[in-house]
Amino acid sequence: xxxxxxxxxxxxxxxxxxxxxxxxxxxxxxxxxxxxxxxxxxxxxxxxxxxxxxxxxxxxxxxxxxxx
Amino acid sequence: xxxxxxxxxxxxxxxxxxxxxxxxxxxxxxxxxxxxxxxxxxxxxxxxxxxxxxxxxxxxxxxxxxxxxxxxxxxxxxxxxxxxxxxxxxxxxxxxxxxxxxxxxxxxxxxxxxxxxxxxxxxxxxxxxxxxxxxxxxxxxxxxxxxxxxxxxxxxxxxxxxxxxxxxxxxxxxxxxxxxxxxxxxxxxxxxxxxxxxxxxxxxxxxxxxxxxxxxxxxxxxxxxxxxxxxxxxxxxxxxxxxxxxxxxxxxxxxxxxxxxxxxxxxxxxxxxxxxxxxxxxxxxxxxxxxxxxxxxxxxxxxxxxxxxxxxxxxxxxxxxxxx
Ligand code: SF4
Ligand SMILES: [Zn+2]
Ligand SMILES: [Zn+2]
Numbered sequence: 001x002x003x004x005x006x007x008x009x010x011x012x013x014x015x016x017x018x019x020x021x022x023x024x025x026x027x028x029x030x031x032x033x034x035x036x037x038x039x040x041x042x043x044x045x046x047x048x049x050x051x052x053x054x055x056x057x058x059x060x061x062x063x064x065x066x067x068x
Numbered sequence: 069x070x071x072x073x074x075x076x077x078x079x080x081x082x083x084x085x086x087x088x089x090x091x092x093x094x095x096x097x098x099x100x101x102x103x104x105x106x107x108x109x110x111x112x113x114x115x116x117x118x119x120x121x122x123x124x125x126x127x128x129x130x131x132x133x134x135x136x137x138x139x140x141x142x143x144x145x146x147x148x149x150x151x152x153x154x155x156x157x158x159x160x161x162x163x164x165x166x167x168x169x170x171x172x173x174x175x176x177x178x179x180x181x182x183x184x185x186x187x188x189x190x191x192x193x194x195x196x197x198x199x200x201x202x203x204x205x206x207x208x209x210x211x212x213x214x215x216x217x218x219x220x221x222x223x224x225x226x227x228x229x230x231x232x233x234x235x236x237x238x239x240x241x242x243x244x245x246x247x248x249x250x251x252x253x254x255x256x257x258x259x260x261x262x263x264x265x266x267x268x269x270x271x272x273x274x275x276x277x278x279x280x281x282x283x284x285x286x287x288x289x290x291x292x293x294x295x296x297x298x299x300x301x302x303x304x305x306x307x308x309x310x311x312x313x314x315x316x317x318x319x320x321x322x323x324x325x326x327x328x329x330x331x332x333x334x335x336x337x338x339x340x341x342x343x344x345x346x347x348x349x350x351x352x353x354x355x356x357x358x359x360x361x362x363x364x365x366x367x368x369x370x371x372x373x374x375x376x377x378x379x380x381x382x383x384x385x386x387x388x389x390x391x392x
Contacts, residue, residue: 009289034306037080037275044079044279046069046088062275063228063302064125065198065293 004056005029018053025051026059035063080276083313091280098277101268102134109251111263112220118142119218119260121209122166122173124158126285127224129165130274131266133283135222136169142222147208148177149201150185154290161286174216176208182368186292189366197292200362207359211350213260225264228271231316232301234323239301247335250328257342258351270316271302 002015005025016025022038022045038045039058051057069078071090078088082097089097105111112118118135122128122144135142146162148155159175166173179185184192190200213221230249237245255261266274278285293299308315344350345357347370352358363370 008287032303032306032310033083034270034272034309035303037272037279039279042279042282044091044276046077046079047081048069060275060279060287061289062126062272063299063306064127064271065289065296065299065302 001053003051003053006056006058008059008061018055019050021048021050023047029059031059036061079280080273082270082273084270084309084317086313094276094280098130098134098269098273099138102131102265103138105251105265105268106263109263111252111265112140112261114140116140116219117217118220118222119174119209119213119216120144120222121205121224122146122162123224124161124165124286125224126275126278126283126287127226127229127266127271129161129224129283129285130269130277131222131224132165132171133169133281134277135265136171142171143216143218144171144173145209145212146173146175147205148175148179149204150177150179150189151187151201151290151292154286154288157288158286161284165283165285174212176212178204178208181371182363184363184366184368189362189368192367193362193365195362196296198296198298200366201292203358203362207350207357210259211348214258218260219255221260221262223262223264224266224274226266226269226271226274227316227320228302228305230264230267231305231320232298234320235301235305236297243331244334246323247328247331247333250324258344267320 003018003020003025005014005016006012007014016028020028023033026033026036033047037060039060040055045057069081069088070076071078071093072087073093073096074090076090079091080094081088118140120128120132120135120142122132123146132142132144144162144166146159148159162173186197186201186204190197193200209221209223234249236242237249251264251267253259253262269277305316305319341353342351343353345352345360346355347360348357350357350359360370
């Protein structure tokens with residue numbers, strides 16, 4: 001079992017070996033912490049939390065585009 | 069990570085405030101920031117009739133929810149832009165939210181009312197989709213706010229939006245826009261008062277607010293947004309923010325405190341010489357307003373106006389059509 005990670009824009013799924021903290025996971029995927037939130041079962045997961053092998057999370061972008 | 073207020077387990081860190089929050093105290097923090105923005109910029113009072121521009125995305129649903137939680141009465145306004153599935157889904161989200169809190173949502177559908185949609189219309193009019201879309205939304209927000217007798221039009225612009233627009237306008241020294249980039253634009257002939265109560269919250273916080281409150285917003289992006297400059301400015305600012313938390317806030321609020329006033333004169337020149345659009349009655353400096361010209365070039369049609377149309381705007385005795 002591995003940590004299941006869902007990404008958006010484009011939508012895709014990854015598997016990453018745990019345990020790994022959210023902060024390290026985002027660094028590894030080269031994602032800016034300002035630009036995403038991590039959600040598990042509809043709840044926010046804080047940056048220092050360590051994910052274990054059967055976790056399934058979503059990395060949700062929070063940056064919307066478009067003219068204003 | 070512990071909540072700065074109660075020392076319980078935190079669910080979010082906000083680095084520019086050097087604080088972590090649990091769910092309950094994060095919501096409290098959002099309330100505090102919105103209340104502070106409303107008071108600091110004297111946005112509106114408890115008796116004002118508020119209209120919130122609602123897209124179904126995180127920012128507009130968050131501000132609607134925050135205002136209702138804070139005890140304000142606010143209706144929503146949704147503009148259907150005819151952007152395929154994106155528009156259909158965003159309307160579903162806006163309706164579902166309004167329904168869940170028993171709120172009134174006004175809907176204006178551009179394709180069925182004006183005979184064009186943003187993807188095809190912007191192509192026909194040879195405009196960037198977001199520019200045609202932004203122009204249409206601004207026009208229809210103003211029109212519906214005036215028509216409905218609302219005191220204030222509220223938009224969900226957050227700190228990232230404002231910092232990114234400021235960044236773009238500064239990068240190109242669009243001084244004519246800089247004096248207008250304020251959290252409050254006062255009402256003037258034919259235009260409602262416009263306010264942005266989310267300016268003290270970053271985009272990450274408005275999304276977190278929705279997740280914590282269980283608000284089902286549309287996560288997917290508008291397909292037209294890909295690759296636009298606004299997004300690249302946001303990404304650039306977030307790179308800076310990651311190295312220097314608080315950078316976006318000090319860029320935007322420093323501008324408001326120390327620079328915006330220098331550009332006021334130029335911004336106000338722009339406001340002179342308003343007349344009524346010969347076609348729709350909206351205030352404009354040309355004979356025909358930019359929206360009516362867009363409708364025409366996009367291959368659409370203005371709806372028949374019945375008698376003295378409700379959308380026509382009374383410009384007052386001093387402004388009736390004459391250039392001052
Ligand atoms: S991204 Fe552009 S086209 Fe899409 S809704 Fe926003 S402004 Fe309109
Ligand atoms: Zn707490
Ligand atoms: Zn017009």
